[in-house]
Amino acid sequence: MCGGVGSRFWPFSRTNVPKQFLDFFGTGKSLLQMTVERVSTLVDKDRIVLVTNESYADMIRQQLPEIKESNILLEPARRNTAPCICWAAHHIFAQDPEASIMTLPSDHLILKEMAFIKAMDEGMTFVENNDGLLTLGIKPTSPETGYGYIQKGMQVIGSDDTMKVKSFTEKPNLEMAKMLIATGEFFWNSGIFLWRAKTILEAFKKYAPEIAAHFDMGLPYYGTEKEQNFINDEFVNSPSISVDYAIMEKAENVYVKTVDLGWSDLGTWKALYETSPKNIEGNVTQNCKLISNDCSGTVFAIKGDKVIVAVGLKDYIVAENGNALLICPMSEEQKVRQMVNDVKSRFGEDYI
Amino acid sequence: MCGGVGSRFWPFSRTNVPKQFLDFFGTGKSLLQMTVERVSTLVDKDRIVLVTNESYADMIRQQLPEIKESNILLEPARRNTAPCICWAAHHIFAQDPEASIMTLPSDHLILKEMAFIKAMDEGMTFVENNDGLLTLGIKPTSPETGYGYIQKGMQVIGSDDTMKVKSFTEKPNLEMAKMLIATGEFFWNSGIFLWRAKTILEAFKKYAPEIAAHFDMGLPYYGTEKEQNFINDEFVNSPSISVDYAIMEKAENVYVKTVDLGWSDLGTWKALYETSPKNIEGNVTQNCKLISNDCSGTVFAIKGDKVIVAVGLKDYIVAENGNALLICPMSEEQKVRQMVNDVKSRFGEDYI
Numbered sequence: 001m002c003g004g005v006g007s008r009f010w011p012f013s014r015t016n017v018p019k020q021f022l023d024f025f026g027t028g029k030s031l032l033q034m035t036v037e038r039v040s041t042l043v044d045k046d047r048i049v050l051v052t053n054e055s056y057a058d059m060i061r062q063q064l065p066e067i068k069e070s071n072i073l074l075e076p077a078r079r080n081t082a083p084c085i086c087w088a089a090h091h092i093f094a095q096d097p098e099a100s101i102m103t104l105p106s107d108h109l110i111l112k113e114m115a116f117i118k119a120m121d122e123g124m125t126f127v128e129n130n131d132g133l134l135t136l137g138i139k140p141t142s143p144e145t146g147y148g149y150i151q152k153g154m155q156v157i158g159s160d161d162t163m164k165v166k167s168f169t170e171k172p173n174l175e176m177a178k179m180l181i182a183t184g185e186f187f188w189n190s191g192i193f194l195w196r197a198k199t200i201l202e203a204f205k206k207y208a209p210e211i212a213a214h215f216d217m218g219l220p221y222y223g224t225e226k227e228q229n230f231i232n233d234e235f236v237n238s239p240s241i242s243v244d245y246a247i248m249e250k251a252e253n254v255y256v257k258t259v260d261l262g263w264s265d266l267g268t269w270k271a272l273y274e275t276s277p278k279n280i281e282g283n284v285t286q287n288c289k290l291i292s293n294d295c296s297g298t299v300f301a302i303k304g305d306k307v308i309v310a311v312g313l314k315d316y317i318v319a320e321n322g323n324a325l326l327i328c329p330m331s332e333e334q335k336v337r338q339m340v341n342d343v344k345s346r347f348g349e350d351y352i
Numbered sequence: 353m354c355g356g357v358g359s360r361f362w363p364f365s366r367t368n369v370p371k372q373f374l375d376f377f378g379t380g381k382s383l384l385q386m387t388v389e390r391v392s393t394l395v396d397k398d399r400i401v402l403v404t405n406e407s408y409a410d411m412i413r414q415q416l417p418e419i420k421e422s423n424i425l426l427e428p429a430r431r432n433t434a435p436c437i438c439w440a441a442h443h444i445f446a447q448d449p450e451a452s453i454m455t456l457p458s459d460h461l462i463l464k465e466m467a468f469i470k471a472m473d474e475g476m477t478f479v480e481n482n483d484g485l486l487t488l489g490i491k492p493t494s495p496e497t498g499y500g501y502i503q504k505g506m507q508v509i510g511s512d513d514t515m516k517v518k519s520f521t522e523k524p525n526l527e528m529a530k531m532l533i534a535t536g537e538f539f540w541n542s543g544i545f546l547w548r549a550k551t552i553l554e555a556f557k558k559y560a561p562e563i564a565a566h567f568d569m570g571l572p573y574y575g576t577e578k579e580q581n582f583i584n585d586e587f588v589n590s591p592s593i594s595v596d597y598a599i600m601e602k603a604e605n606v607y608v609k610t611v612d613l614g615w616s617d618l619g620t621w622k623a624l625y626e627t628s629p630k631n632i633e634g635n636v637t638q639n640c641k642l643i644s645n646d647c648s649g650t651v652f653a654i655k656g657d658k659v660i661v662a663v664g665l666k667d668y669i670v671a672e673n674g675n676a677l678l679i680c681p682m683s684e685e686q687k688v689r690q691m692v693n694d695v696k697s698r699f700g701e702d703y704i
Binding site for chain 2: 011289291293294302304305306307308309310311312313318320323324325326327328329332335336339340342343346347351
């Protein structure tokens with residue numbers, strides 16, 4: 001899944017180049033490229049399917065020339081993850097009705113690659129042998145308020161880290177997050193799912209029939225040259241909803257595999273700061289030349305060759321890309337979304 | 353005088369476009385253009401002589417196409433104000449040995465244009481009738497530590513605002529500045545001078561003979577086609593020193609005309625902040641689109657079309673131009689000079 005657009009990293013990420021396409025850590029590879037590379041160990045590149053917004057097609061082709069054109073699914077509208085997943089499952093099912101699918105966001109950080117590969121490999125074996133919807137649950141390391149939590153239930157016989165899911169909990173407040181962690185029963189919802197194509201399509205029919213109905217109309221077209229045309233006409237009619245709401249929180253056959261992946265969804269500047277290497281003053285610099293004095297805890301994230309001279313910034317975000325500059329205390333980053341809306345309404349789309 | 357380069361407004365001003373060439377107040381005119389416009393009321397444009405560094409010749413021609421080429425004196429090296437003034441005096445003397453000269457910096461702010469014109473007009477009359485070096489002394493409005501101070505002495509008979517100068521005082525500390533002002537005898541040194549060409553050239557001979565000697569060698573060439581060639585060979589050999597040190601602080605025939613011009617030398621971001629119109633939150637924006645929250649007392653000075661989203665900045669400087677960005681508390685602006693040197697030594701001239 002690589003069609004998302006977010007304003008949380010504005011202006012480091014921009015509408016025309018969202019987070020997944022950025023070289024976030026200055027490694028020379030975008031988060032998407034790193035994600036594809038990571039799963040390439042598990043599956044042949046010919047069996048990696050990308051679902052993105054049609055406006056990002058050229059960027060995908062440029063960043064991932066090794067992915068064949070028929071594996072790039074172009075959404076004509078933004079409809080959250082459920083329609084995306086439903087289409088991809090149909091697309092894959094049409095080619096192999098027995099296929100199992102790993103479904104992954106493309107803009108996350110995973111530091112423990114070996115643990116990831118092992119978990120995905122075991123997870124695939126699980127879904128091939130069980131009619132279940134499996135999600136990876138991350139062992140929490142701190143009471144994060146930015147993540148959803150999954151409560152584990154009864155252990156699956158023969159597995160030491162896979163359990164039935166007892167409940168899902170939306171982003172808690174800090175006090176609640178502390179309580180959840182203290183129980184030892186709650187894990188972060190990674191948004192990484194494993195299932196057979198057949199299983200997830202059945203789940204759509206049962207729990208999200210209004211979505212299933214739209215995509216069932218395409219059954220004659222999936223895997224044919226008419227697939228994209230059908231989608232171009234019909235996709236926009238699907239409800240916009242996440243797979244968590246539409247399926248996972250309702251289904252009975254949901255399992256969680258608890259893992260430690262060195263994972264972050266990089267959903268906030270704070271997460272980016274915490275997962276990035278820091279200089280001696282405790283600052284993170286993304287792609288910029290910094291001369292600083294009395295600065296600490298600050299992220300400097302810049303696109304393009306630039307020198308920054310900074311004095312006296314404690315725990316700030318300084319982000320720039322093209323015609324937009326953000327300077328904001330990290331503790332106030334939740335204000336950015338609204339301010340970006342203000343930018344849009346006062347100065348226009350060109351700055352977003 | 354428009355040859356100066358300073359790093360105090362880096363990166364809003366850059367080596368290739370220093371302060372005098374910038375549209376500092378977003379009025380559509382650079383400080384230099386405003387200075388020329390201001391003196392055009394007093395003298396014909398054919399009698400305005402510009403002295404600048406040769407590297408700024410093209411910018412001068414572009415900003416001031418109305419100034420004739422022979423009135424643009426190009427210094428082949430930076431030697432502070434004394435050599436600049438000595439050359440200009442010779443250049444003018446060669447055309448009219450009886451000429452009087454107004455000598456002005458080109459990067460100052462003067463809000464009271466009528467008072468300026470009146471003062472300069474009266475000042476010219478004074479120097480035409482007195483063998484004196486006249487400087488404009490600004491009535492101080494606050495105990496500024498960034499200015500030199502001039503102590504007034506005996507009043508000139510027949511004038512209510514012109515006095516012999518008793519002493520010059522270099523930039524004082526705050527306590528000293530308060531004391532100076534309390535006496536009522538001290539005025540800010542504006543760096544605006546009036547004198548006859550003959551008078552200042554005599555002063556150079558008497559008080560700065562080592563400079564006079566170099567420029568006297570050019571007597572056969574001033575006003576001829578060989579003048580610039582002579583300067584290109586000889587200028588670099590002159591000592592580098594300000595006219596204040598070389599002449600004004602030593603000469604006997606120095607006078608001060610005390611004036612109220614709404615004057616600032618715009619020597620600091622603080623001065624820029626104080627003299628600029630502010631928005632409702634008390635911020636100054638130079639050429640940028642600002643969405644701010646909980647910001648005050650801050651200058652946002654940007655070259656190029658840009659949106660800034662800023663949160664939580666109190667009394668800061670945010671300045672950007674091309675490949676350089678500065679973020680610094682206004683109270684720390686004295687640190688910038690050293691940091692710009694660091695930029696130069698670590699990353700090279702291209703960022704200065």
